[in-house]
Amino acid sequence: MTQALVDAIAEMEDEEAIRLANEMIENGTSPLEILEACKGGMAIVGDRFEKGEYFVPELILAGEMLKQISEIVKPHLAAGGDTPKLGKVLLGTVTGDIHDIGKDIVHFMLEVNGFEVHDLGVDVPIGSFVDAVKADQPDVVALSGFLTLSYDAMRDTVAALSAAGVRDGIKIMIGGGTVDDQVRVFAGADAFGLNAMDAVNLAKSWTKAGVA
Amino acid sequence: MLPDNFASLTSEQKIDARLADWISTEGKPFASPEVAELYRSRAQRYADAFRLRQPDRVPTSVVTGDFQQHVMGVTLADYFYDYPKAVGAAIGFYERFPLVDYFPFSNFQPGPVFDLLGYTLYRWPGGQLAANQGYQYVEGEYMTADEYDELIRNPEGWLLRTYWPRVMPALSGLAGFPSLLGSLELPFVPFAFSAIGSPQVTAALETLLEASRLTGQFNANMGQLIGTAMFGRGMPVTLGGFSKAPFDFLGDTLRGTRSVMMDLFRRPQKVLAAVEAITPLAVKMAVDAAVGSGVPFAFLPLHKGADGFMSDADFAKFYWPSLEATLRGIVAEGVIPMMFVEGGYNSRLAHMAEANLPAGTTGWMFDQTDMANAKKFVGSWAAIGGNVPGSLFQTGTPETMRAYVRTLMETCKPGGGFFMAPGVVLDHAREENFQAWLEAGLEYGTY
Numbered sequence: 274m275t276q277a278l279v280d281a282i283a284e285m286e287d288e289e290a291i292r293l294a295n296e297m298i299e300n301g302t303s304p305l306e307i308l309e310a311c312k313g314g315m316a317i318v319g320d321r322f323e324k325g326e327y328f329v330p331e332l333i334l335a336g337e338m339l340k341q342i343s344e345i346v347k348p349h350l351a352a353g354g355d356t357p358k359l360g361k362v363l364l365g366t367v368t369g370d371i372h373d374i375g376k377d378i379v380h381f382m383l384e385v386n387g388f389e390v391h392d393l394g395v396d397v398p399i400g401s402f403v404d405a406v407k408a409d410q411p412d413v414v415a416l417s418g419f420l421t422l423s424y425d426a427m428r429d430t431v432a433a434l435s436a437a438g439v440r441d442g443i444k445i446m447i448g449g450g451t452v453d454d455q456v457r458v459f460a461g462a463d464a465f466g467l468n469a470m471d472a473v474n475l476a477k478s479w480t481k482a483g484v485a
Numbered sequence: 486m487l488p489d490n491f492a493s494l495t496s497e498q499k500i501d502a503r504l505a506d507w508i509s510t511e512g513k514p515f516a517s518p519e520v521a522e523l524y525r526s527r528a529q530r531y532a533d534a535f536r537l538r539q540p541d542r543v544p545t546s547v548v549t550g551d552f553q554q555h556v557m558g559v560t561l562a563d564y565f566y567d568y569p570k571a572v573g574a575a576i577g578f579y580e581r582f583p584l585v586d587y588f589p590f591s592n593f594q595p596g597p598v599f600d601l602l603g604y605t606l607y608r609w610p611g612g613q614l615a616a617n618q619g620y621q622y623v624e625g626e627y628m629t630a631d632e633y634d635e636l637i638r639n640p641e642g643w644l645l646r647t648y649w650p651r652v653m654p655a656l657s658g659l660a661g662f663p664s665l666l667g668s669l670e671l672p673f674v675p676f677a678f679s680a681i682g683s684p685q686v687t688a689a690l691e692t693l694l695e696a697s698r699l700t701g702q703f704n705a706n707m708g709q710l711i712g713t714a715m716f717g718r719g720m721p722v723t724l725g726g727f728s729k730a731p732f733d734f735l736g737d738t739l740r741g742t743r744s745v746m747m748d749l750f751r752r753p754q755k756v757l758a759a760v761e762a763i764t765p766l767a768v769k770m771a772v773d774a775a776v777g778s779g780v781p782f783a784f785l786p787l788h789k790g791a792d793g794f795m796s797d798a799d800f801a802k803f804y805w806p807s808l809e810a811t812l813r814g815i816v817a818e819g820v821i822p823m824m825f826v827e828g829g830y831n832s833r834l835a836h837m838a839e840a841n842l843p844a845g846t847t848g849w850m851f852d853q854t855d856m857a858n859a860k861k862f863v864g865s866w867a868a869i870g871g872n873v874p875g876s877l878f879q880t881g882t883p884e885t886m887r888a889y890v891r892t893l894m895e896t897c898k899p900g901g902g903f904f905m906a907p908g909v910v911l912d913h914a915r916e917e918n919f920q921a922w923l924e925a926g927l928e929y930g931t932y
Contacts, residue, residue, distance in 0.1 A: 285750055287747075287750065287751070326796075327796075328793055328794060328795050328796050328799075329746065329793055329794050329795070330746035330747070330749050330750070330794075330795055330799070333742075333743050333746045333747060334746065334747050334750055337743075337747060369618050369619070370621070371608070371621050371623070372621070372624075373624065374624060374742055374743065420619060420621070420912065421875045421876075421879060421909065421912045421913045422551075422618075422619055422912060422913060424876070424879055424880065424913070425913070450828065451874075451875055451876065451909070452876075453874070453876050455874075455876045455877065455880045455881065456876050456880060458880070459876075459879075459880040468793070
């Protein structure tokens with residue numbers, strides 16, 4: 274049944290995936306095993322996205338399945354039953370911009386790939402990013418922005434992190450519909466990504482290499 | 486003046502007749518014969534490019550979004566609430582950048598109208614946003630899944646009685662607007678008009694009237710601005726109406742992005758029926774405004790069919806057919822739809838080319854699409870332009886800008902059918918980069 278759940282998620286059969294998750298809980302399957310199946314299904318989804326077989330709609334539906342299954346499983350999770358994390362990512366859409374869909378996809382893809390994600394939401398004031406970096410000590414800061422006004426906001430956020438003396442301990446990635454390498458240089462970020470899988474791969478490379 | 490036999494003309498003949506009217510300076514109050522000639526030559530150049538002829542040089546066009554406000558030192562909120570200040574800044578912008586040939590649309594908007602209506606779909610500067618925060622759509626599900634059937638069956642009825650009250654709460658009384666069949670027999674009329682006379686419907690109608698009055702105030706200022714630009718400075722207006730792809734109408738602000746994407750899996754037949762039902766409305770909205778304004782171009786920003794937003798199969802099934810039908814419908818009335826192709830369309834070009842749209846009847850302003858491919862797949866049957874990146878305007882240099890324009894001209898200019906434009910609605914730019922772009926367009930754009 275675990276494999277059936279992996280397949281249902283991978284094949285975008287959302288009703289079947291939810292049905293299976295409910296059945297597995299009723300049969301006493303361990304919640305962690307169900308979440309592992311989710312991870313397996315999402316790995317296939319992410320892989321197909323990178324290969325150009327799946328697109329944003331598949332990521333959205335996958336995220337929806339993940340959210341619903343998490344809600345089914347959560348009440349049954351024992352306290353402290355979490356798996357160890359690959360690293361900590363601080364995420365948010367920069368000040369002035371309220372776009373969130375891309376950021377939310379990055380959020381769950383990072384989570385399902387083993388990262389602890391602290392999501393500050395949208396239109397995040399520069400000061401909030403600085404405070405959160407000081408409090409969380411993340412490995413990676415991920416700045417999202419869709420409008421061209423976000424370039425200045427990204428640059429100012431990175432500059433504020435430098436001024437606060439916390440820039441050196443972190444890696445910074447930027448993403449959004451219009452970012453490119455010119456924007457990366459302008460903003461003073463370490464890398465840019467065009468989609469959620471880029472974010473996952475960047476976070477993995479930075480935490481595995483121990484550079485963050 | 487359109488010819489008497491207009492209705493019996495072909496689409497292309499209708500377009501040419503409307504363009505001739507638009508280009509003509511006869512009977513229009515230009516400040517001088519010199520300004521009139523400036524207008525005429527600019528309009529002719531633009532029409533030539535769109536009809537796939539080779540003009541004297543490549544026309545340069547720009548939608549300046551928030552750029553005018555930033556460079557002229559006024560706030561975005563001023564452009565929503567202080568009309569005389571906005572008009573003054575806009576005219577100052579034309580004087581500062583005399584190489585801008587065509588009326589540059591910007592985010593000059595009637596803030597008080599949105600306030601009155603309580604418009605929930607967006608937030609805007611001077612409203613819920615700070616003075617220099619650009620207006621933004623608030624993602625959400627504004628049409629539930631079970632409302633598909635009514636949208637499909639009776640789109641304007643559902644929009645009037647359910648959607649308008651939902652996104653403009655001050656018009657909530659429209660929910661009680663009676664059946665339009667109520668005028669079909671004398672004895673039905675009192676029933677219909679009793680409903681209209683109810684306190685809720687009356688309140689909605691009074692709000693509509695007030696919104697009309699406030700819009701009139703805005704239009705007086707916009708009219709003054711357009712008059713100055715067109716008759717005082719010879720700047721043709723190049724957009725007469727707006728519309729969208731039916732899938733974008735459905736997905737952007739009816740179902741919302743997340744929900745419409747899941748609808749592709751969960752209720753594909755409803756999506757197909759909905760975009761079909763929306764198509765004639767999309768055509769009418771574009772044509773009515775373009776014809777009414779005398780500017781035979783309609784602007785259609787394209788959103789959810791971009792590279793990565795759906796598979797090629799989904800594009801061919803859900804996005805393109807109703808867009809194609811919309812374009813054909815607009816063209817059939819003698820109006821040129823100008824698509825702003827946001828994002829990339831690299832995976833879509835071949836499919837578009839197979840549609841065999843009539844040559845020289847559509848325009849495509851690209852963004853992240855490869856322009857050599859655009860020239861190859863689209864350039865033989867439609868006007869193409871755009872692509873100059875927002876990041877280059879904002880973070881580049883005059884030198885890198887000139888180099889980019891030069892290469893783009895070399896790739897796309899030959900044979901005509903090309904217009905120079907940014908790949909974005911220009912909100913932010915370094916002034917020197919914008920000026921360099923204008924100058925390079927002139928320098929590298931002659932034939």
